[in-house]
Amino acid sequence: MAATQPGAVPLSAEDYRRQLRRAVIASTIGTTIEWYDFFLYSIVTGLVFAKLYFPESDPIVGTLQAFLIYAVGFLARPVGAAIFGHYGDRIGRKATLIVTLLLMGLATFAVAFVPTYATIGIWGAVILTVLRFIQGVGVGGEWGGSVLMSMEWARTNSHRGFVASWPQFGVPAGLFIANLAVLALSQMSGNAFLTWGWRVPFFLSIVLVAIGLYIRLNILETPIFAKLLSEQKIEKAPMLEVLRRQPKDIFLSAFARMAEQAPFYIFTAFVFTYGVRTLGATRDMLLTAVLAASVLEFFTIPFFGHISDLIGRRRMYMIGAAAAGIFGFVYFAMVDTKDPVWIFVAIVLSLVPHSMMYGPQAALIAESFTGRLRYSGASLGYQLASVIAGGPAPLIATALFAYYHSGYAIAGYILVCALFSLVASWRMGDYTNKDISREYDEGRAMDDHGHARPAH
Template sequence: MKKSRILFASVSGSVIEWYDFYLYGTATGLVFSTLFFPSSDPAIALLLAFATFGVGYAARPIGSIIFGHFGDKLGRKASLMLTLIGMGGSSFLIGCLPTYEQIGIVAPTLLVLLRLIQGIALGGEWGGAILLATEYAPKGLRGLYGSIPQLGVPLGLVLGSFSLTFISYLTSEEQFIAWGWRIPFLFSVVLIGLALWIRGGIEDTPAFKQQKERGEIASFPIVETFRENGKSVFHVIGLKLGDGFFNVFLMSFVLVFASTYLGYSKEIALTALTIGCATMILTIPIIGYLSDFIGRKSIYITGLVLLLLLAIPYFSMAGKSPTWFYIGQAVMLGVVWASIFATQGTIFSELFPAKVRYTGLSFGYQIAAAIVGFGPMIWTPMAEKYGPSPAVFGGFMMAGLAISLVLALFVPDTRKISKYEDTIENYEKGKERVI
């Protein structure tokens, strides 16, 4: 099967999944806090709205267990088809929801339920997309292939942010609040249909086929993951925590932070986010390719050190002017954090053997995501009390980064030592011998 089609299948579904997930995040501060969580105190309404945003992150470990189980027992492809249906269906229904004014407390209840489904679906999507790429990767290019699904994050966010921004330009503020915000959510059903068609035409990965032919399918993947690879799970959790908090801030809470506490307009905040994501689209595959030669561990540690050193300067620059805000987003999100994220999927997957790789990779990553997803609930009262203080916000980020940096020192250089086998070569040779 052509590698280009495999990569397109991995990134296309990933783009759409993250489009839906971050579309919700963008709408949280702009729409949901008003329509679904009305309050006389705007800060309370915003806090409640971001609580539902965090619920999506909290549900992701559940999805990692469910879809990791399917992915390690039935195949990567089957699991990835199910995640698309779960994400697309819930996003479409969010676009159909009545507001609090129309049906009262039932409205936010349904919103939270659909956000839970979104989180569960995404909990299984990320790991499967990574494996679809890395388990098909030619020898010596696993880092490059593993970086391609990561493009789904900036592409999905840009698509989600652009769709809301585009609709807001075409409608008045009253029209946007009344019905305009619903259009991007409803449109997701079209995108999901396209992704299902693309993924329906691919085969499962050589690594999974080889495990199946050998009869080495895990009976209970989550149990075997902790019994044989528990240390790797905790490595993944710790490595993700530090950059994870910064990620949630730079790609979600920054919209509220910039518009509410820095005094910038909604358009400036969205433009800064778009600049950072556009830069990521360029840097991620370049860094992924370099990791096959320099080593993923070296790049990962360098990225963590730079994030730590630049944390306070970033928050100091952000409030100076829109230009400095744009530069900060481009550097911190588009270059420094992107260097970590480009290598993350590959290095995490290389810590686990094939029979529990989907579960181990997904569960560790999503546990960390569940923790950092509640960052906005911490930052909202912080901002209310201290304002956009560089020392407070930068210090918070530095604490998490320090934990990840220490753990990164004990992780092997997986470019040289990994749990991957040359599954593609072995599998193809085995087929030739049978023929």
């Protein structure tokens, strides 16, 4: 397929490769910044917000209240997916990604200035909730565009899983930077971290946003969207159209993510509350362990994305879902020993099943939708999981432990999520190594799962 921009001369092979590299770098760095913002909030929620914004509540109740604000960001994600999915399929991937970056970054920057309960009472929590919602809207529109910016520049069909896994790399990279920032500032003496130190990483996010904006302004639109534009195949209401044409793919995408997303937020957000209060672990040890786990994902996410190109996207994903369901019990058996070494090892290994799914996940979901509806469909399917999995996970984990006083109850919840994902991913179509540059509904045959089959 010749790569062109509207009204432009086709790109040479060298220019094409250069644009692919730029697209991958821009998507990866952009998602790293956005996930830094999002995870920073996750970490500080468990360590700081309950004390500063709900000081008069019982510790458990205060934690639940703080995680409720945390969950608002997840409820906002499908809203962002609907808004930016529409514009991503209407005006292009690049322009939409610039807006999501600014929205997310400015909301995070503003968190640094929110007064505490001691200053303005409950209004501090209200302001946090509004900013968290805006953060969630930005993230809701970010993922789909980042994945498509990389995947739709892939020159051949045989390595789309690997190329699309690089925006996913932004998750462990953002997690690493956020944990590193909090770990460094938590070394402050006395109550300095609790008083003002926690605000510094939020303040610094504006610098990262400026870097990401510069990078994204210097990439071209993807060849697939440029082709849709030149052939006048842009839908007037792509979100409504994808809901009409591919509702099954949207819901299967959401449920397929349950085994990936729910355990992830238990292992990276709830772990701070559980580790400090129940296991007696130090905050610094937990932060260091999550840092190590995120570094491991630097390698495992692209590795499993590559493996999905070899053995098939759906097969790789189902292996990961099964591993996640089993590992929950292994995880709590290890951490409940209260031995710092076992706790550290469990946390480091906790993200391996996540990588097994998250590596191939971008291509698995994005490939399920036809090109002119891809931003809308992939974004909505991906972000709906935030409502049923990611957002409620720390809340459900906290409630289960409060009732059963056992981590194995949480492991049972992870197993249920894994079963949902296994069934959903089994029902999804597998487009590994198939052509996704043509529209799926242009009179071609359907596969055995009821999906339009792309041409080889």
